Amino acid sequence: xxxxxxxxxxxxxxxxxxxxxxxxxxxxxxxxxxxxxxxxxxxxxxxxxxxxxxxxxxxxxxxxxxxxxxxxxxxxxxxxxxxxxxxxxxxxxxxxxxxxxxxxxxxxxxxxxxxxxxxxxxxxxxxxxxxxxxxxxxxxxxxxxxxxxxxxxxxxxxxxxxxxxxxxxxxxxxxxxxxxxxxxxxxxxxxxxxxxxxxxxxxxxxxxxxxxxxxxxxxxxxxxxxxxxxxxxxxxxxxxxxxxxxxxxxxxxxxxxxxxxxxxxxxxxxxxxxxxxxxxxxxxxxxxxxxxxxxxxxxxxxxxxxxxxxxxxxxxxxxxxxxxxxxxxxxxxxxxxxxxxxxxxxxxxxxxxxxxxxxxxxxxxxxxxxxxxxxxxxxxxxxxxxxxxxxxxxxxxxxxxxxxxxxxxxxxxxxxxxxxxxxxxxxxxx
DNA sequence: TCTGGGGTCCTAGGACCC
DNA sequence: TCTGGGGTCCTAGGACCC
Numbered sequence: 001x002x003x004x005x006x007x008x009x010x011x012x013x014x015x016x017x018x019x020x021x022x023x024x025x026x027x028x029x030x031x032x033x034x035x036x037x038x039x040x041x042x043x044x045x046x047x048x049x050x051x052x053x054x055x056x057x058x059x060x061x062x063x064x065x066x067x068x069x070x071x072x073x074x075x076x077x078x079x080x081x082x083x084x085x086x087x088x089x090x091x092x093x094x095x096x097x098x099x100x101x102x103x104x105x106x107x108x109x110x111x112x113x114x115x116x117x118x119x120x121x122x123x124x125x126x127x128x129x130x131x132x133x134x135x136x137x138x139x140x141x142x143x144x145x146x147x148x149x150x151x152x153x154x155x156x157x158x159x160x161x162x163x164x165x166x167x168x169x170x171x172x173x174x175x176x177x178x179x180x181x182x183x184x185x186x187x188x189x190x191x192x193x194x195x196x197x198x199x200x201x202x203x204x205x206x207x208x209x210x211x212x213x214x215x216x217x218x219x220x221x222x223x224x225x226x227x228x229x230x231x232x233x234x235x236x237x238x239x240x241x242x243x244x245x246x247x248x249x250x251x252x253x254x255x256x257x258x259x260x261x262x263x264x265x266x267x268x269x270x271x272x273x274x275x276x277x278x279x280x281x282x283x284x285x286x287x288x289x290x291x292x293x294x295x296x297x298x299x300x301x302x303x304x305x306x307x308x309x310x311x312x313x314x315x316x317x318x319x320x321x322x323x324x325x326x327x328x329x330x331x332x333x334x335x336x337x338x339x340x341x342x343x344x345x346x347x348x349x350x351x352x353x354x355x356x357x358x359x360x361x362x363x364x365x366x367x368x369x370x371x372x373x374x375x376x377x378x379x380x381x382x383x384x385x386x387x388x389x390x391x392x393x394x395x396x397x398x399x400x401x402x403x404x405x406x407x408x409x410x411x412x413x414x415x416x417x418x419x420x421x422x423x424x425x426x427x428x429x430x
Numbered sequence: 431t432c433t434g435g436g437g438t439c440c441t442a443g444g445a446c447c448c
Numbered sequence: 449t450c451t452g453g454g455g456t457c458c459t460a461g462g463a464c465c466c
Contacts, residue, residue: 036434040433103465105466226440253438255437
């Protein structure tokens, strides 16, 4: 059997910040953050800002003092620009290999089967990629090379954090003892697929590093953590469980959501916002040549509102026929909103509800690929319709009970709860 | 005053059927 | 007092990712 083909993970360094620097050299030496929508919080940080200890997702207003003291520049995000830069990086990578899986806006997996032909080593190919991407786009990238995706991610982490690797780390070139030494220095939470919760659980079992997880008994982990963990551990051992997907799959859902900058006080405003969301979503839907079979509307008060009562409710409206027609989708979304309100007795009594809180709304579309199995789509759509017709408001109640449990499970000191009962909300009356 | 906006996959458990 | 078992489909929720 031949050695498994190698995979490279090519990841742009501080991607959004680097994109901004390409177009404004003045910012090369300044500590920089790129901010989320409404300039809410930091979604990208330059190395200088990272060194100051500013965490990903820190709200801008909370770092204003630090920003003033150290001259941090905060920039509004420009996702059209980042998408364009991302496409350029992908185009360069395709010069090296036919097997390119665009994993996210700033990283791609690249199959090195053909890319290494004629090259002195996989690492040399990685260096060539770095030079070429920098030359063509101005963006710095790091490359991690390994026999599996999970190891390639860790290799990339090593390339980024240990300067003597010069931006390229090939784990397949290491001896077993060198590999184990590297992995034993990486916290278990750094592994791709291990989030905070899993990391906590593993740490309680004494498994604190990637090396320890790699050496832990597979069967016990499978029993305790499920199939996802089994795959991660196998991948750490060099057994590929996640294939390279070069062909982009159509989306299964498409979400348009925004937090409101100001409190929304009337149902009418909410309705207008939902129409706007639907129209944005439909536009993307059509651009991706998809149709959708159901519309999901979710409204919630601000997660940060300092009030005892929080409101969160949602509804799924199935469509008789999959469509991308924004008028039909808006109609479905608004009927969902109406239904949420109709099922509240307070609304019925008062006629008008004024929300004196700051809600955010989400509009979500479940999509079906028209080129795929139509019968399956139809069945699913009918099923969604059937569910809503059968259970009506009970569906909502079940949902809210689950959320309540979840919320209580997460907060230790105080247990504010979500309610779907308007009577429990501090509402201004019309 | 101000706290992002997208996505995916897996599993438990209920409804329903034979 | 007795109270099948196996199967499918579906949803909500939980976990993760960037």
